[in-house]
Amino acid sequence: MKRILTFIVGVAIVAGAVHVATVQALPRVIMAKVMSAIAGDAEVNKFVEMPLATAAARRVVRPSPDLAYSVCILDLSKGAVRVQVPLTGPYTSVALYSSTTDNYFVRNDREAKGKELDVVIVPKGAAPANVPEGTDVVTAPTAKGLVLVRRVVESAEAFPALDEVRKKGTCAPFQG
Amino acid sequence: MKRFAYWGGIIVLGLALGVGSAAFMLRLGALDGGYSVGPWKTGTDFGSANADMYTRARVALYGLLALDRKETMYYTASTDDAGKPLSGDCTYVVEGKDLAARWWSVTAYGPDSFLIPNEANVYSFAKTTVKREADGHYIVRVSADRQEGNWLPVKRGQSFDMTARFYNPDAEVSAAPASAELPRITKESCK
Secondary structure, three states: OHHHHHHHHHHHHHHHHHHHHHHHHHHHHHHHHHHHHHHOOOOOOOEEEOOOOOOOOOOOOOOOOOEEEEEEEEEOOOOOEEEEEEOOOOOEEEEEEEOOOOEEEEEEHHHOOOOEEEEEEEOOOOOOOOOOOOOEEEEOOOOEEEEEEEEEOOOHHHHHHHHHHHOOOEEEEOOO | OHHHHHHHHHHHHHHHHHHHHHHHHHHOOOOOOOEEEOOEEEOOOOOOOOOOHHHHHHHHHHOOOOOOOOOEEEEEEOEOOOOOEOEOOEEEEEEEOOOOEEEEEEEEEOOOOOEOOOOOOOOEEEOOOOOOOOOOOEEEEEEOOOOOOEEEEOOOOOEOEEEEEEEEEOHHHHHOHHHOOOOEEEEEEEO
16 A cells, blocks of 8 residues: 555656756757857857748747747856947847847847847856946846847848848957 | 656656746736737736736747837737638738827738748838828728739638737827727738
8 A cells, every 4th residue: 555655646746847947848848959050160159130920940949930030149157248339220130148048138129229120148256347438238137048039021122231230230349 | 667657757747747838828818918909919017127027928928028018019810800720822901091190100020920931022111102082091902813902911721810010009008908900901802
């Protein structure tokens, strides 16, 4: 009798632990996979301009075909990173994601203080120094993560001009 | 040997039950986060740091790199207004007004959550691309067969779903997601 009870309790404990571990690990595992898929052999802390999504785009689920994405894989282990993003209409946003998929910061063109979105991303526990005026300072919850810039592409004809502007964006280590 | 089978049984059964129940929970409700408008379903915590572990895992599986609701709201429909699953063997009429947002789009996805290959290379309709009637509302036909006017292609023989994106939704929509107006989805014919 006791053996049966131990067996049931044992199975329940193992199942509970595995259940929680699986659900909690999934976002981290998927995010790590996506980051390496997007980055490929690209450098960290540098923007990569993604082509417009088509049926051939199979790296990230449910891509929006009306958005031009730029991605910067963040590695804050050596210090802060600054992101400067020129704006295009009718919508531009800069979103920061942690390595557990949380979206911990987002700004769009309507909230921009000037002609660009300007953000300094600081690792946990580090104090930013000499940050230019008008720049947002954000503390990242994890050292690894990514910056995702979204630009609405109004029509196929509007894309070439927009593409020229987005290439002027920078993601680079920030020496405060 | 008996001892080994006993403890081994606990571990194997625990593993199977743990992974199985996790998969069950994550499939349960996929992306219907709680609010619905007809067949369109949304949640309010996608991509937010407040998301619980199940929501976070579901987003990673079905909608990675989502934005929070002040920035974007996502509504997904996998059935028509009558509650029948969307099928590439049928033609649907999607009819509505501008969504209450700064910019919006409606995109069709295959059962694998990727865009659906088609000869027209059209995957969505949006505020700035949809052709409108005289009063400003739009009528879009969703079908595997080419259509006159607005056509959103899907693939014959497979299911699909549609995601409506509200970029910078109006304050009323983010405050009360169930109050949003979304297009009607009516089955017109099937093959």
